[in-house]
Amino acid sequence: DVKVTQSSRYLVKRTGEKVFLECVQDMDHENMFWYRQDPGLGLRLIYFSYDVKMKEKGDIPEGYSVSREKKERFSLILESASTNQTSMYLCASSPGQGRNQPQHFGDGTRLSIL
Amino acid sequence: GEDVEQSLFLSVREGDSSVINCTYTDSSSTYLYWYKQEPGAGLQLLTYIFSNMDMKQDQRLTVLLNKKDKHLSLRIADTQTGDSAIYFCAESPRVGGYNKLIFGAGTRLAVHP
Numbered sequence: 001d002v003k004v005t006q007s008s009r010y011l012v013k014r015t016g017e018k019v020f021l022e023c024v025q026d027m028d029h030e031n032m033f034w035y036r037q038d039p040g041l042g043l044r045l046i047y048f049s050y051d052v053k054m055k056e057k058g059d060i061p062e063g064y065s066v067s068r069e070k071k072e073r074f075s076l077i078l079e080s081a082s083t084n085q086t087s088m089y090l091c092a093s094s095p096g097q098g099r100n101q102p103q104h105f106g107d108g109t110r111l112s113i114l
Numbered sequence: 115g116e117d118v119e120q121s122l123f124l125s126v127r128e129g130d131s132s133v134i135n136c137t138y139t140d141s142s143s144t145y146l147y148w149y150k151q152e153p154g155a156g157l158q159l160l161t162y163i164f165s166n167m168d169m170k171q172d173q174r175l176t177v178l179l180n181k182k183d184k185h186l187s188l189r190i191a192d193t194q195t196g197d198s199a200i201y202f203c204a205e206s207p208r209v210g211g212y213n214k215l216i217f218g219a220g221t222r223l224a225v226h227p
Contacts, residue, residue, distance in 0.1 A: 041219060042202065042218055042219035043217040092157075100144070100145050100164075101206065102145070102159050102162060103215055104159065105149075105157040107155055108154075110154075
């Protein structure tokens with residue numbers, strides 16, 4: 001079974017802090033993704049990566065950056081946290097080969113910015 | 115453009131069948147997916163269907179695909195309280211050399227006795 005592990009289930013930070021959310025997958029997947037989930041809006045893609053050191057902007061990249069130094073790890077960085085970044089953050093990974101590329105999700109990090 | 119639409123809420127009685135509907139826009143999607151999210155958890159892949167199929171059955175789950183109308187449905191037979199969750203459908207348009215998933219807003223299924 002694919003295992004995607006997010007480092008924290010709950011996190012509370014202050015406005016202006018630099019925040020790191022970590023995600024690790026154990027299935028040697030090429031692709032990794034960061035989403036945020038807000039009520040009534042579904043999942044919105046922030047950034048994704050299809051290879052080590054590669055990154056692509058998703059639909060809402062403003063205020064975020066990412067890092068992928070190793071294949072199994074994908075970090076989301078909030079450079080200067082703001083209250084409108086309070087949300088549930090979900091990491092996912094998928095294989096890079098084949099036409100069927102379902103994404104496998106971690107349990108999420110509920111982030112509160114005070 | 116890419117857009118996936120679902121109704122936001124469905125309430126059913128325990129033991130009845132549930133049908134969750136979804137419409138999508140991108141005809142290049144090779145696979146379409148259903149995910150389940152229980153409270154406080156991430157998304158769990160439930161099932162998927164290849165775009166050249168009309169139907170796929172997996173135990174209590176039946177997926178129907180009408181490619182002409184770009185309509186996807188998930189039927190849960192003999193719905194149980196443990197099926198209470200948010201259900202997301204997703205299309206997978208091919209962007210460049212890889213697939214991305216476009217999710218609907220999710221349908222919250224409430225199962226009552």
